[in-house]
Structure formats: structure tokens, C-alpha cells
Amino acid sequence: MRAFWQGTLAMYGVPALVLYAGILGYGAFAREVGLTLGQALALPIFLQALPAQVVLADHAARGASLAAAALAVSLTAVRFLPMTVVIMPWLKGHSGPRWHELLVVHFVAVTVWIEGLRRLPTAPAEVRLVYYLGIGVGILTGTLASTALGYLAAGTVPQWMAAALLFTMPLTFLLAMIETARSRADHFAIVAGVVIAPFASMWLPGFDLLVTGLAGGTLAWVLGRWRRA
Amino acid sequence: MSNLPGVWGTWGGYLPFFVAGFLASEPWRWAGALIGRDLDPNSEVFIWVRAVSSAIVAGLVARLVVFPTGAMAAMSAPTRYGAAAVGIAAFFAFRKNLGAGVLAGTLALLAGHFIIG
Numbered sequence: 001m002r003a004f005w006q007g008t009l010a011m012y013g014v015p016a017l018v019l020y021a022g023i024l025g026y027g028a029f030a031r032e033v034g035l036t037l038g039q040a041l042a043l044p045i046f047l048q049a050l051p052a053q054v055v056l057a058d059h060a061a062r063g064a065s066l067a068a069a070a071l072a073v074s075l076t077a078v079r080f081l082p083m084t085v086v087i088m089p090w091l092k093g094h095s096g097p098r099w100h101e102l103l104v105v106h107f108v109a110v111t112v113w114i115e116g117l118r119r120l121p122t123a124p125a126e127v128r129l130v131y132y133l134g135i136g137v138g139i140l141t142g143t144l145a146s147t148a149l150g151y152l153a154a155g156t157v158p159q160w161m162a163a164a165l166l167f168t169m170p171l172t173f174l175l176a177m178i179e180t181a182r183s184r185a186d187h188f189a190i191v192a193g194v195v196i197a198p199f200a201s202m203w204l205p206g207f208d209l210l211v212t213g214l215a216g217g218t219l220a221w222v223l224g225r226w227r228r229a
Numbered sequence: 230m231s232n233l234p235g236v237w238g239t240w241g242g243y244l245p246f247f248v249a250g251f252l253a254s255e256p257w258r259w260a261g262a263l264i265g266r267d268l269d270p271n272s273e274v275f276i277w278v279r280a281v282s283s284a285i286v287a288g289l290v291a292r293l294v295v296f297p298t299g300a301m302a303a304m305s306a307p308t309r310y311g312a313a314a315v316g317i318a319a320f321f322a323f324r325k326n327l328g329a330g331v332l333a334g335t336l337a338l339l340a341g342h343f344i345i346g
Contacts, residue, residue: 014327025299034232042243046250051289056250063234066245070253077254082282084261089270101266105258110286160342162300167309167338168331170293171316175330177286178320189280193287198295200288212288217281224276 003127007134010115011142018172019050019111019139020146021165024157026053027150033061040151044143048136049109052076078210082217084108087116091132093125104129107136110173115139117180185224192216308341 010016023044030040035057043053052073059069084105091101115135123131174190181187193216200208200215232238237245268275293301294309301309316334323329 014331018331029299036242039233039242039246042246043250046247047254049254052250052254056246059249060233060237060246063237066236066249069249073249074253074257077257079282079285080254080257081261081264082278082285084258085265085268085275085278086282088262088265088268092266098266101262102259105262106255108258108261110289114286159300159303160339163304163342164335164339166297166299166301167294167304167312168335170290171313171334172327172331173286174290174313175316175320175327177283177290178317179325179327181283183276183279185276185280186283189283190287193284194291196284197288197291201292201296208292209285209288213281213285216284216288217277220280220284221273221277224280225273 001130003123003131004134004137006123007119007131007136008138008141010119010135011138013115015111015114015172015176016139016142018168020142022050022169023143023146024150024153025162025166026050026057027147027152028154029054030057030147031151031154033057035060037148037151040147041144044140044147047073047077048107048112048140049077049080072206075206075210079213080108082213083110083113087113087120087132090116090120091129094129095126096129100129104133104136107132107140112136112139114173114176114180118176183224184227185220188220188223189217192220304338304342305345308338308345311341312338 027040030043031037035043040057043056047053047056055072055076056069059072087105087108088101091104094100112135116132119135120128120132174194177190178187181190193212196216197208197212200211204211233242239245268278294313297304297309312334315337316330319333320326320330
């Protein structure tokens with residue numbers, strides 16, 4: 001239980017605080033497109049991923065079919081597969097039943113994932129699952145509070161302040177990734193991803209992150225192997 | 230009750246979001262958990278998967294900075310790229326301090342916006 005509460009402290013860390021700034025924007029957006037406050041709060045609980053929430057709210061607002069919305073959301077969520085694979089070695093040293101793992105991986109999303117990679121290695125193996133659950137629940141709590149705040153305060157913040165709040169998110173993701181990178185392949189992958197994504201975004205919208213990940217990650221892996229050889 | 234069009238206002242306004250949200254995204258996480266559980270973290274496959282996920286997140290970052298949406302679109306391209314460079318430089322100058330990098334980058338963005346435009 002102590003590990004759980006230690007994990008929740010992550011909700012006050014830099015990546016999480018920066019995420020909330022972006023979530024304020026999501027809350028305002030959800031109100032603008034016609035979601036109720038209850039629906040605006042339900043989306044982070046169901047999805048636990050900011051880009052997917054915006055995609056889903058946008059589809060609902062435009063009256064898209066359930067199938068079209070589900071496909072768009074599913075495409076943004078493919079990235080959770082490799083991300084979950086990467087975090088799993090830290091989550092399997094516990095003594096509880098295996099389905100506990102399927103529950104806590106719900107919290108795999110960029111911010112919680114980065115916090116997990118930063119903090120899990122320092123925790124004893126048998127409490128890592130509970131610690132990770134704490135990180136996830138803590139950040140979800142902060143997310144719901146920011147969603148409500150953004151929803152209720154929509155339109156009252158000057159634009160330059162909103163822009164500054166939004167800018168902190170990509171910068172934090174990038175710096176936290178450099179911080180947690182361990183191998184040469186990790187470093188190459190960050191550079192490859194940054195370089196490839198803008199082109200993929202222009203040529204293959206919708207599939208851009210998938211293509212960036214497969215092409216950039218494979219290139220980085222090959223370069224990393226070559227440097228080790 | 231919500232004012233959303235089509236199917237989105239039905240079933241109490243929550244079930245459509247559960248179906249197109251949770252059910253459309255969660256299986257990817259479950260698949261990752263099942264695959265990742267038995268994979269050796271030192272294996273080549275694991276190193277490759279880690280590189281793929283790093284490239285995806287880095288790509289997400291680049292997309293947000295290069296093609297900004299919402300309020301950030303009001304910031305000019307030189308301001309955005311310059312601020313990112315300042316943030317990265319400060320991060321390394323302060324021995325990989327996340328807070329220092331983010332703070333310096335954000336201040337640089339505001340300085341760029343109000344001085345250069």
C-alpha cells in the first residue's frame with residue numbers, strides 16, 4: 001500500500017504537471033464541441049490518452065459513425081502495443097494473479113509510460129506493479145481535475161498563455177525520452193522519429209505515427225547493431 | 230443528456246464512447262502485455278520494439294511542434310523551433326534536468342512571441 005501512495009506522488013512531477021496543461025485545452029475543446037461535463041470526464045477514464053480523446057470527441061461532434069470513430073481511435077492506440085511490451089519486464093515480478101497485469105496496463109499512455117520508465121527501476125521488483133498502479137491512478141486523478149477545470153474555465157485564458165501551456169507538452173516528452181534512453185538504438189530512434197514524422201504526416205496522414213515508428217525504429221535498431229558490432 | 234448528433238446522444242451518452250473509445254483501444258494494451266511478458270529485455274526483438282516505441286513518441290513530439298493546432302498555431306515557426314532548441318540546450322546545460330529544460334524552452338517561446346512575433 002505504501003508503494004501505491006509513493007507512486008501517486010508522480011502526479012506532481014514535471015511530466016504530469018505539463019500533461020495537465022494540455023488537458024486544460026482538452027477540457028475546453030470538449031465543451032466547445034458539445035460534450036457534457038460527464039462525457040468529457042468519461043473519455044480520459046475510457047481511453048487514458050490525450051490524442052485519442054481529442055479524435056473521439058471530434059468524431060462525435062461531427063456525427064461520425066461508431067465504426068469510423070472506432071477505427072480512428074484504434075489507429076491512434078496501436079502505439080500502446082510496443083509501449084506496453086517495453087514496460088512489461090518491470091511489471092511481472094509480483095506475486096498476484098496475472099490478470100492484475102492486464103488491469104494496470106490500462107495506464108500505458110505517454111506520460112505514465114515515461115514516468116514508469118523513469119521511476120520503476122528504483123522500486124523493489126515485488127512492489128513495482130502496485131507502484132505503477134499508483135502512478136496511473138495519481139495521474140488520472142490530476143487529469144480529471146484538469147479536464148473539469150478546462151471545461152469550466154473555457155475561453156477565459158489569453159491565447160499566448162494557452163500556447164505556452166500547450167508547448168510544454170512536446171518539449172517535456174522529448175526531454176524525458178532523452179533522459180530515459182539507454183542504448184544507442186534509443187538515441188537513434190529519437191532522432192529518426194523527429195526527422196521522419198513531419199514527412200509521414202504530410203504524405204500519410206492517419207498512419208503517420210505508425211509509419212514513423214516502424215521505419216524510424218527499424219533504422220535505429222540497425223544503426224544500433226552496427227555501432228555495437 | 231447531451232446534444233451530440235447521431236448515435237452519440239443515445240444509450241445515455243456514455244456507451245457509444247465506451248465502445249468507440251475503450252473497446253477500440255484497450256486490446257492493443259492487452260496484446261502488448263501478453264507479448265511483452267515472455268520477451269527477454271536483452272533480446273534483439275525487445276531492443277527493436279523499444280526503438281519503435283521511442284520513434285513513435287518522438288514522432289508525436291515533432292508533429293506537435295511542426296504542425297501545431299489550436300493556440301500554439303499562433304506562434305511562428307522560428308519561435309517554435311528556436312524555443313525547442315533553447316529547451317534542449319538548457320536541459321543538457323543543467324545536467325539533464327527536466328524542469329530546467331521545460332522552463333527555459335517555454336520562456337524562450339514567450340520571448341520569441343513578444344519580441345520577434
